[in-house]
Amino acid sequence: MSEKITADHLEGFLGNRRLMEQLAFILEVEKLKTILRRTLLLDRSRVETDAEHTWQLALMAAVLAEHSSEPIDLLRVLKMLLIHDVVEIDAGDTFAYDAVARASQAERELLAADRIFALLPADQAAEFRALWDEFEEKRTSDARFANAMDRFQPLLHNFFTEGGTWHTAGVTEPDVVRRMEPIAIASGTLGDLTERLIALAVEQGFLAPRAEAEPRA
Amino acid sequence: MSEKITADHLEGFLGNRRLMEQLAFILEVEKLKTILRRTLLLDRSRVETDAEHTWQLALMAAVLAEHSSEPIDLLRVLKMLLIHDVVEIDAGDTFAYDAVARASQAERELLAADRIFALLPADQAAEFRALWDEFEEKRTSDARFANAMDRFQPLLHNFFTEGGTWHTAGVTEPDVVRRMEPIAIASGTLGDLTERLIALAVEQGFLAPRAEAEPRA
Numbered sequence: 021m022s023e024k025i026t027a028d029h030l031e032g033f034l035g036n037r038r039l040m041e042q043l044a045f046i047l048e049v050e051k052l053k054t055i056l057r058r059t060l061l062l063d064r065s066r067v068e069t070d071a072e073h074t075w076q077l078a079l080m081a082a083v084l085a086e087h088s089s090e091p092i093d094l095l096r097v098l099k100m101l102l103i104h105d106v107v108e109i110d111a112g113d114t115f116a117y118d119a120v121a122r123a124s125q126a127e128r129e130l131l132a133a134d135r136i137f138a139l140l141p142a143d144q145a146a147e148f149r150a151l152w153d154e155f156e157e158k159r160t161s162d163a164r165f166a167n168a169m170d171r172f173q174p175l176l177h178n179f180f181t182e183g184g185t186w187h188t189a190g191v192t193e194p195d196v197v198r199r200m201e202p203i204a205i206a207s208g209t210l211g212d213l214t215e216r217l218i219a220l221a222v223e224q225g226f227l228a229p230r231a232e233a234e235p236r237a
Numbered sequence: 238m239s240e241k242i243t244a245d246h247l248e249g250f251l252g253n254r255r256l257m258e259q260l261a262f263i264l265e266v267e268k269l270k271t272i273l274r275r276t277l278l279l280d281r282s283r284v285e286t287d288a289e290h291t292w293q294l295a296l297m298a299a300v301l302a303e304h305s306s307e308p309i310d311l312l313r314v315l316k317m318l319l320i321h322d323v324v325e326i327d328a329g330d331t332f333a334y335d336a337v338a339r340a341s342q343a344e345r346e347l348l349a350a351d352r353i354f355a356l357l358p359a360d361q362a363a364e365f366r367a368l369w370d371e372f373e374e375k376r377t378s379d380a381r382f383a384n385a386m387d388r389f390q391p392l393l394h395n396f397f398t399e400g401g402t403w404h405t406a407g408v409t410e411p412d413v414v415r416r417m418e419p420i421a422i423a424s425g426t427l428g429d430l431t432e433r434l435i436a437l438a439v440e441q442g443f444l445a446p447r448a449e450a451e452p453r454a
């Protein structure tokens with residue numbers, strides 16, 4: 021964080037410690053606008069930022085909530101989504117299909133969560149950190165639905181940009197099927213659509229089928 | 238919208254009319270990632286997109302809700318914020334301090350709202366359109382708080398980038414004071430902070446004071 025925008029510094033000239041801690045957090049996580057993802061915009065003009073991705077997931081959750089197989093609390097889902105990627109400010113965006121980077125990802129993200137949520141007043145730090153842990157653990161219906169949005173959005177973008185990041189060397193249909201499993205767990209309807217989109221992507225050459233040399237499991 | 242991504246087209250190969258209408262809306266409003274605002278990122282590397290701005294307002298509402306002077310329903314505030322700028326896909330971002338563009342803004346935005354929300358299934362089209370109208374009319378506590386976020390965010394960015402869009406020719410302290418009025422209406426605490434930030438901005442030369450020639454009203 022810029023040295024200028026700590027709660028200590030802000031409190032010195034603006035007062036109100038609690039509000040300054042909230043501002044310090046808000047102004048720190050603003051950096052999500054500078055973290056680039058691999059996902060292309062639908063017009064293919066560039067890749068999206070983490071902030072843009074996050075907005076889209078929240079909007080999708082609001083529009084698609086009815087498709088959750090289990091009851092969800094949409095307010096909790098939205099709060100969870102709004103902060104789910106803030107750890108990438110320190111840890112960076114880890115490409116979903118990069119096994120090497122993913123190995124060290126969890127540790128880097130935990131350190132980031134420790135630092136970033138602690139900027140908030142203690143009660144809110146605890147609330148948002150718990151929501152982030154819940155998202156990561158995927159053990160509640162709210163977390164499962166939020167995770168489904170996080171998988172479904174890049175799927176849509178890859179499909180409607182005729183492949184997008186699926187053209188990365190080595191990504192094949194079984195990788196995508198595995199990566200998209202959380203969608204069907206959270207929503208039968210969206211799971212069916214996902215299956216159909218993956219099949220169509222292979223059919224239309226947007227996604228490489230299982231490599232010939234690979235044994236069929 | 239790209240001809241490929243209408244509900245009619247999607248229904249043809251994916252079925253499920255209701256879900257396809259929801260997808261058509263989601264994929265249409267994704268264009269908020271391509272609409273540029275005047276507000277600089279805090280690192281001053283570029284201006285923000287409407288999608289990024291929208292995410293930040295939603296996050297701010299979640300963190301700052303306790304400062305609302307009246308009770309608010311945070312879920313309604315978040316839904317309202319998530320869609321408050323989608324009309325800019327057709328109508329463009331109108332600079333807050335451009336009186337000429339603002340004169341035709343309301344009409345352009347109404348046409349955009351008519352087109353864009355109608356992409357959704359009828360019940361959701363009605364729900365989100367009503368939330369958009371409510372935001373515009375500023376007559377409920379939820380709308381007042383959402384509008385306060387929409388004013389407070391560029392204020393923060395202009396202050397912490399040492400002026401930002403306030404350096405645009407002709408913008409002076411009274412313009413900014415007037416523009417920021419909705420903040421104090423929604424939140425005494427944030428209204429006080431706004432007043433202090435504006436005074437400091439003038440003191441530090443980030444914002445031009447009232448022009449000498451202008452009569453003091």
Ligand SMILES: [Ca+2]
Pocket residue numbers: 073104105170
């Ligand atoms: Ca994500």
